[in-house]
Amino acid sequence: MPSADRGPRTDLQVTVDVVIFSIAGTALQVLLIERGLPPFEGRWALPGGFIREGEDLEQAALRELEEETGVRDVYLEQLYTFGDPQRDPRGRVVTVAYYALVAADRTTLAASTDARAARWWAVAEHPPLAFDHEHILTYAVERLRNKLEYTTVGFQLLPRRFTLSDLQRLYEAILGRPLDKRNFRRKLALLGILKPVKARRAERGRPAQLYEFSAREFSKLKDVGIIFPF
Amino acid sequence: MPSADRGPRTDLQVTVDVVIFSIAGTALQVLLIERGLPPFEGRWALPGGFIREGEDLEQAALRELEEETGVRDVYLEQLYTFGDPQRDPRGRVVTVAYYALVAADRTTLAASTDARAARWWAVAEHPPLAFDHEHILTYAVERLRNKLEYTTVGFQLLPRRFTLSDLQRLYEAILGRPLDKRNFRRKLALLGILKPVKARRAERGRPAQLYEFSAREFSKLKDVGIIFPF
């Protein structure tokens, strides 16, 4: 905390940047915005902006998220704070990065009343990014992968009802490696946090059982400190 | 990133606070500073201060660390960024919290040329803290516990040479629960990252073999993605 050190500085800004993830088919997607102003005009960047008066950091991140996607109650987690003095050519800008997980069916890509272009990119094929956003994105993907292995955050990326194959594809997309179907399903069954609903879904091939995530059962597990072991 | 949003704000500060851990005997310790100025005059607080011009966040944390303890090359990790608008009565102050691990034998508690009182407190018995520092400390302890279970950060808290009992006491102090001696030693042996040195240490009872941490062997493990499984 401030002591009788040297005085505070004033030419300094704090922003919040949000890495918004979603899933499309078999690929992990990230929402990017094409910058309309210098610096990095025309380059793509993570959505973000200055924090406002009286606004908590997480509130600011939620606001950015809602502005871009129209959704509100999604998974959001603080990622890391980047403060390299050179990271923004305009001056000293410290940014607090968050990442968010948005279910594919809920995202409406907030009508671009905003003049800026915003679109989803497959993480594996995204364009060059402005500022140090490449770094932030890489870090977010890494964190997401780790979290996936010992929590259930991944469920946030699926619609309310989904098949076990959906879930497995999700995990494979994020982890970037194939998983064994039987082992995957066995672990899931062991956890007992999915409940089958009275509906099936047929697209091609044999129809698949639909499931819902059972927050009830899950909270029981959390109480006992059990986590999601993929 | 800044867009054509509303303009930046100027009455805003960024500080860095550092939770500095050490081990004394059987208890986890944290370094606190008694505040000499309002707000919270007379209260104890985490060491910290404003970031300086052209100074990276981590540099700022290292500087605070060195000012208080005189040590430089220690384990330091960014913890979390706290930005509640009410957290500092003087105005909007966003703080980036770090935590550091300092070996007991290296800490010299930098001669208090500084007028401020600084001392180690057992985490379990620390006094009330200023600002939201109680919250930060709690979070740091939690993080340290987690890290301890899947990395080797804990070694940073011991002197270069130590006994297996020292190491076990360290783990028990941080985790707050007893560990089985044989299981503990077996896992350690399996990792193969400790090398015995030609010396033993006797205080009371049977003299104990001294060990050193083998960074060589450890880096081999890291390459393969193996981690410390306590």
Place this chain on the structure above:
DNA sequence: TGACATTAGTGTCTCTCACACACTAATATA
């Protein structure tokens, strides 16, 4: 000098979980 207190050091068994692995079932369509 021998009993005692104190700390260091050592193996085995059981159970759970991770991982490898291949076939049958249900539907749509040609």
Place this chain on the structure above:
DNA sequence: TATATTAGTGTGTGAGAGACACTAATGTCA
């Protein structure tokens, strides 16, 4: 009715986690 496509199911093996109790080496004190 054959074929393509996706869903669904069980077992065996190996590694590691956790429970558990005695012997060894030293210092101290009667």
